[in-house]
Amino acid sequence: MLPELKIQPLRYVLAIVDAGGFHAAARQLHRTQPAVSMAVRELEQRLGEPLFEKGGKATLTPFGAYCLPRFRELITQHDRLSRELLAQVHQQAGHVDMAAVPSVASRLMPRLLGDFIHRYPELRVSLQDGNAEFVRRLVAGGEVELGITSLWQQDDSLAFTPLMRDAVGVVCRDDHSLAGRDSLSWEALQGQVLIRNGTSRLLEGTDAEPLLVESAFDISNMISLTAMLVAGIGITTLPRLAFPEEYERLRFIPLVDPQVERELGLLRSGQRSLSPAAQAMEAFVIESLRPGAAAGP
Amino acid sequence: MLPELKIQPLRYVLAIVDAGGFHAAARQLHRTQPAVSMAVRELEQRLGEPLFEKGGKATLTPFGAYCLPRFRELITQHDRLSRELLAQVHQQAGHVDMAAVPSVASRLMPRLLGDFIHRYPELRVSLQDGNAEFVRRLVAGGEVELGITSLWQQDDSLAFTPLMRDAVGVVCRDDHSLAGRDSLSWEALQGQVLIRNGTSRLLEGTDAEPLLVESAFDISNMISLTAMLVAGIGITTLPRLAFPEEYERLRFIPLVDPQVERELGLLRSGQRSLSPAAQAMEAFVIESLRPGAAAGP
DNA sequence: CCTGTCGGTAAGAAACCCTGATCGATTCAT
DNA sequence: ATGAATCGATCAGGGTTTCTTACCGACAGG
Known part of the structure; x- marks a missing residue:
């Protein structure tokens, strides 16, 4: 029922309008002119209505003029999303939820978090503290991605990376x-x-x-x-x-x-993987609190 | 630089989540399960980060969970646009700007517009009135799509459809x-x-x-x-x-x-084509004011 | 232990999108 | 006028993407 609008032909339309022609648009899009022509025609017949006048020059039809700002809007939203997701992946944006036992939270985390946000100024961190059982439960339940705690009982569904002995x-x-x-x-x-x-x-x-x-x-x-x-x-x-x-x-x-x-270490879910921001935090914690040791399973 | 997100794989992700699995999603998408798997994997490596956990079941990663509502939002906006454009094309929405000479505007248009909006309740009409030269100028300048007027001088760039003799x-x-x-x-x-x-x-x-x-x-x-x-x-x-x-x-x-x-008729631009709503109006005017005559070039 | 369901993989088919060559129409300069 | 330049449209072809069919290994329940 609904036609699927692909992003790229919409971009072509914008380019044609602001380059003032199919050839010029093709040039700035690094495509050939037929590619642009065909993509536009495909889009037009998908919509059931021409976007450009047939005769000679590249002029928008009234329908095309109606579409233009809407196309631009959808493309903008697409690009915004694309950029945002990429920032997450590249750890230039994001949020880490974590927990630690009180001694770690009060003695180690202030310095560590300070260094962390210095290294990753765009990332945000939430830290909860509580006893080891509390931390374990938050990690197991997925309410936080990382915990720094000592491990009482073994748990297959959780991964524990030892950091220091106390x-x-x-x-x-x-x-x-x-x-x-x-x-x-x-x-x-x-x-x-x-x-x-x-x-x-x-x-x-x-x-x-x-x-x-x-x-x-x-x-x-x-x-x-x-x-x-x-x-x-x-x-x-x-x-x-x-x-x-x-x-x-x-x-x-x-x-x-x-x-x-006691053995203090980093606790994370064994099955759920980490968000990019939490990956950054994991690596940072391991590097900071276990100097001279490479990360390993 | 920015990855191009295509709409369809995003739909696949939504379907997988709310159907609770790749197979179920494939069924409701009328696709085979490998198609869904591959599309998702393609999307994942385009983003550089997995959306679903590897082990066994179809569970979102934290990154996937982060993406999900954003995917849904983009799809919603896409569908809204698609639906809106389709409504325009199908003359279930839209706006017609037109002009007429005063005699037509006051004697013919009230009845005609009443019938028109009864036939197309979703469409909106703006009517200006002025002398024949004024109407001609509005049509020629593209400020209105249609005019009902008498034609003084011939103009190649305008198309005149005779309606009645007065x-x-x-x-x-x-x-x-x-x-x-x-x-x-x-x-x-x-x-x-x-x-x-x-x-x-x-x-x-x-x-x-x-x-x-x-x-x-x-x-x-x-x-x-x-x-x-x-x-x-x-x-x-x-x-x-x-x-x-x-x-x-x-x-x-x-x-x-x-x-x-004098010969009253419908005036429109000869080169610019009509918006779908104006097409509806054009046909309606011709049918209403020239009973028993088929539309011609 | 067998069986049904899960998702992943491989190979071929279909669809899609692009290129290169060419065309007719229009414009502009001669 | 007429020839050159530029415009967009068209078409055949090939390369990529995206599907389907068929099959695999992992896992869970009877």
Whole structure:
């Protein structure tokens, strides 16, 4: 029912009008004159009405004059779309939705995102933060394309690229009896008031696991946790990156027996592919946080 | 530089998404499945980025999801244009600019335009009126597509289709000495106070030409002319159609010696072709005002 | 394990679009 | 006038695009 208008013949019509003839148009279109003639005639009989007068010169019919601005409009919209998609593909435009665990979001991302938007000034980034499970769920559900987190359980539908290892240590106030140590073994912590937090599960399955059953509190909120530590109510364990260095009275002492680490990495969907902007972000993150390592599956 | 997006592959993408698969889409597009697959792949490599995930099912990539509404938008605009142009061609939409001499405009056009818009309810008409020279100039200059007028001088660049002959007669007040006659010869008018008007040139070149030199007035405005006639100041000659029948005191007496007629017809540009709407009007006018005559060159 | 459905691939056929040569008409200069 | 130049139209042909037919491998459900 509806005739399919192809873009190119419409361009020919515009060219004929503003070049003032079929020959001149053909020249500027890098086509031969018959190509232009035939394309126009094809278009005319598809519309069922001539666009140019038959006699001699290239003059628009009234119908042609009616069509002209509309052709121009459709071509403009086509070109706008084409340009826009190309910009997306070439990472000169676009948007990345991502998520990270709080320690990464607050300690690594500010610098990283600053560098990123310096490298890709046209791209936009949205960052959410939440615990590892939250990040995993956002990535798995497609609500964000990338997550930076530690991986608890294996998931075939998600792809995890390790970026860095983050050692767990003990955090206490500077006047605590352990505060002067360079390193600790788990036995030294026995009998201490241990405050559990969201990262304490890292100790599960290690020699230090017995400590967890002794812990009196379980505080997931970081502000509350630091408040309790500063108040000298107890001690806790945290990965190095999660240790809030802005509190002068808190000390971080590495745990060496057992050595416990979390592995931070980039999480993405295993089946869904990435938008061009997210591809740029993925490569940028890997390059930034894993210096001297090539990307690989 | 810019890739040319053809409309059809975009349609394929939409169909794949809302049919939920390549096979189903191919069915509803009346194509085979490989045709759809290949068209999509062609589009993908033209964009430089896949639209659908590779593995198994037909799932959009994030880039594909980004493209989808934009494809839909471009297709919508294409179809809107296509539909609109088709409506123009099929005379289901459009606009006719035309002009007519005052007698035609006031006596024939109201009825004719009423019938026309009843026949073509979607079309719109603009009508200007003015003397024959004015009408001719509008048509020649392309400001209107059609004129209904009498033709003074031949003009190769204009096409004139005769519609009706309009006999000239004498107009006088009902108490005038000639008012009772059924017909008149020019000699009977000698010695009368003759008022010239815009149509008096019709008498030039006829036996009645001597009357013109006797005329005391030359009044082009119709209101003024009728006022003078009603006041009994003189008589005039007018074509039948230009005789203002709404004035009860005025009489029209046919001039039979010589028989003078003007030929009213449809005027259009000889080189410029007509818009579809104007074509409809042209045919309608010819059919309405020249009953029982087929259209000719 | 077989079977139906999915999408991808290969080869040939049809349609499409372009080129090169040529034509008739018009215009312009001689 | 008449010949040259330029205009757009036309036609045969070949190269590309885009379809169809036939077949493949992957996967899911009975």
